[in-house]
Amino acid sequence: MAEKLTTIGFDADDTLWQNERFFRLTQDRFAELLADYAEAGHLHDRLLAAERRNIGHYGFGIKGFVLSMIETALEVTDRKVPGAVIAELIAAGQEMLSHPIELLPHARAAVEAVADTHRVILVTKGDLLDQERKLAQSGLGELFDGVEIVSEKTSAVYARIFARHGDGADRAMMIGNSLKSDVVPAIEAGGWGVYVPHGMTWALEHADEPEGADRFHRLDDLGGLPALVAAIG
Structure with a gap:
């Protein structure tokens, strides 16, 4: 099961x-x-x-x-x-x-919806001060049970994060626009990986979709996330 x-x-x-x-x-x-x-x-x-x-x-x-x-x-x-x-x-x-934050479509609604039933964690990489600024300006900060700003996203990093904030990677899902950083290593750690493509992705973040991975899902936008989470159970 x-x-x-x-x-x-x-x-x-x-x-x-x-x-x-x-x-x-x-x-x-x-x-x-x-x-x-x-x-x-x-x-x-x-x-x-x-x-x-x-x-x-x-x-x-x-x-x-x-x-x-x-x-x-x-x-x-x-x-x-x-x-x-x-x-x-x-x-x-x-x-x-100093550029103002512009939330993507369905971002707030998706986080709010799953935060009602699950622990939600922000996992991002980049400059510490800049990421903290963006989170503060986004208005989403209070919705997260934990925030991790890391130097790199690997399967080992996801395993540690989901062990620290949850019940392990095998009971966790990672959602993001980068197959290389958000999706593939989360699946390799034992979790679900949900790919939400963005119209622009940095060349160094390109990767192939993980063929045959049972826990891989692709959504057109975050609007479909609550239904996917409900279907997984």
Whole structure:
């Protein structure tokens, strides 16, 4: 007999509120500022390579993104990038760090609905201060029984989180827009993984859907979550 679902984890960025859209807008501005030195496609590839290199140093989030933009600007201009461009990149990062939160459709209703019957945990990665700011501004903070801001999302991390906040991963569900970070490792830990696609997903978060996984589910949006949770029991 299947274990009863008791604990539900939610990803934050691009699952409960908009995030990647602001990175894309800033990246477009970055391309405009460096247009005299590199074409947009090449610049995008160089920036992505810098972000991949720098995750181990800076982690995930806006601060690492800005530092990667500055590093890329220095590379493509042979260290001749004007100081005014660096200043604009820093200002763009500061603007991102103060941008108002925009909840995604059905986010509040979905969390409220499952919080009535299950423990709900926020599991997110990124810069600590920025994630705390976004949660506070979202108005959803009081709905969560626990909040975990981690440097990486792996099956071992989910196992620890759901053991600490619930009854173990085999009685837990993780919901998010990233197959790589939210869904696949949660299933590998023994839980349910629910994929809710977002129109924009960072290239480094792409992964294939887990074929044949009994505990994998896909929803078009969070509006279908309460019915799915009820069906699982």
